[in-house]
Amino acid sequence: MAEIIVVTSGKGGVGKTTTSASLACGLAQRGKRVAVIDFDIGLRNLDLIMGCERRVVYDFVNVIQGDCTLRQALIKDKRIDTLCVLAASQTRDKDALSDAGVRRVLDELAADGFEYIICDSPAGIEKGAHLAMYFADRAVVVVNPEVSSVRDSDRILGLLASKTQRAERGNGAVKEHLLLTRYSPRRVASGEMMSVDDVREILGLDVVGVVPESPDVLSASNAGTPVILNGDSDVSGAYQDAVARLLGETVPMRFTQEPRKGFFARMFGG
Amino acid sequence: MGLLALFRKTPSSANVAKERLRIIVAQERSARGGPDYLPLLRRELLEVIRRYVNVDPSSVQINLGREDGHEVLELSVALPQGRGAGPGG
Ligand SMILES: Nc1ncnc2c1ncn2[C@@H]1O[C@H](COP(=O)(O)OP(=O)(O)OP(=O)(O)O)[C@@H](O)[C@H]1O
Numbered sequence: 600m601a602e603i604i605v606v607t608s609g610k611g612g613v614g615k616t617t618t619s620a621s622l623a624c625g626l627a628q629r630g631k632r633v634a635v636i637d638f639d640i641g642l643r644n645l646d647l648i649m650g651c652e653r654r655v656v657y658d659f660v661n662v663i664q665g666d667c668t669l670r671q672a673l674i675k676d677k678r679i680d681t682l683c684v685l686a687a688s689q690t691r692d693k694d695a696l697s698d699a700g701v702r703r704v705l706d707e708l709a710a711d712g713f714e715y716i717i718c719d720s721p722a723g724i725e726k727g728a729h730l731a732m733y734f735a736d737r738a739v740v741v742v743n744p745e746v747s748s749v750r751d752s753d754r755i756l757g758l759l760a761s762k763t764q765r766a767e768r769g770n771g772a773v774k775e776h777l778l779l780t781r782y783s784p785r786r787v788a789s790g791e792m793m794s795v796d797d798v799r800e801i802l803g804l805d806v807v808g809v810v811p812e813s814p815d816v817l818s819a820s821n822a823g824t825p826v827i828l829n830g831d832s833d834v835s836g837a838y839q840d841a842v843a844r845l846l847g848e849t850v851p852m853r854f855t856q857e858p859r860k861g862f863f864a865r866m867f868g869g
Numbered sequence: 870m871g872l873l874a875l876f877r878k879t880p881s882s883a884n885v886a887k888e889r890l891r892i893i894v895a896q897e898r899s900a901r902g903g904p905d906y907l908p909l910l911r912r913e914l915l916e917v918i919r920r921y922v923n924v925d926p927s928s929v930q931i932n933l934g935r936e937d938g939h940e941v942l943e944l945s946v947a948l949p950q951g952r953g954a955g956p957g958g
């Protein structure tokens with residue numbers, strides 16, 4: 600049985616694609632068979648973050664419209680052989696994705712033996728975002744510690760609880776996880792940024808990961824290497840921990856505290 | 870947080886954000902799944918109240934809750950300080 604995980608947020612630019620790429624890699628590194636799908640039709644990006652942009656021949660919409668088989672469109676990752684990418688189409692046709700088409704592709708992936716299907720949602724609450732979440736078993740809600748991101752994510756929680764197949768059929772709610780990213784422990788300590796506990800309390804969600812703000816994310820995207828594969832980076836460690844928690848392991852939260860300062864600095868803050 | 874922060878009089882901006890979100894999220898959650906007329910009801914109630922007292926839109930809270938299997942519409946209006954606040958525009 601494949602588990603379908605949507606990575607969603609409402610607000611744009613918060614880190615969904617970065618997160619989708621890293622979670623997919625992390626699960627695949629643990630030997631799971633993983634497919635990661637870009638639902639951002641018209642604004643294909645996941646291929647760049649995964650570093651496979653020059654190998655895209657067919658895309659998600661081609662499969663749905665029957666221009667090719669699913670197998671022809673799946674791009675096998677060169678680094679981890681249990682990982683495949685399905686690119687978004689660059690078409691401007693907003694209706695290119697259909698409910699039945701998406702269902703068929705997901706069913707086919709499951710029948711093919713994929714254990715995890717990660718759906719990288721577009722921003723907003725329109726059709727693309729709706730279809731990305733509709734068939735999900737679990738949702739990773741990506742949030743930045745900032746007012747508009749938190750509010751938008753709460754709207755998404757409302758949709759997950761009402762506009763998904765699980766909600767409509769009443770066969771168990773979509774399991775929701777909070778992934779807080781672009782977190783700055785220094786700014787939290789100085790009272791300029793909401794803490795993990797603040798956001799957890801407002802949204803009432805369990806925290807699957809806290810990813811620090813880091814320049815490593817940009818350099819990873821420049822290189823086309825999902826940041827989780829940059830083992831020297833705190834961001835990589837944070838995503839590894841999130842993968843472990845998704846798999847049901849209990850791991851302590853890291854990277855949420857500022858590195859310890861000397862006595863004087865602690866007394867007088869900063 | 871350092872020692873100096875203890876003497877800070879104004880709440881930190883993170884606390885302000887948290888408080889604002891707590892209120893707006895609670896309000897939006899209570900309206901969710903509830904009847905579509907809630908926003909309009911709130912606007913019209915506000916108009917009526919403003920004929921008598923000059924209140925700010927943020928001082929009218931409408932919440933839809935459940936009690937003993939009944940749906941309860943809760944309305945709270947924070948009146949302005951002092952008498953003679955007068956009717957609003
Ligand atoms: N932890 C982080 N530290 C620093 N920058 C980050 C971090 N996570 C993401 N970013 C940056 O934020 C930007 C948006 O990231 P990303 O494309 O993953 O967001 P998205 O939610 O998929 O956006 P969209 O809504 O447009 O699909 C990128 O420039 C990325 O490099």
Ligand SMILES: [Mg+2]
Nearest residue numbers: 615616639644
């Ligand atoms: Mg994206």
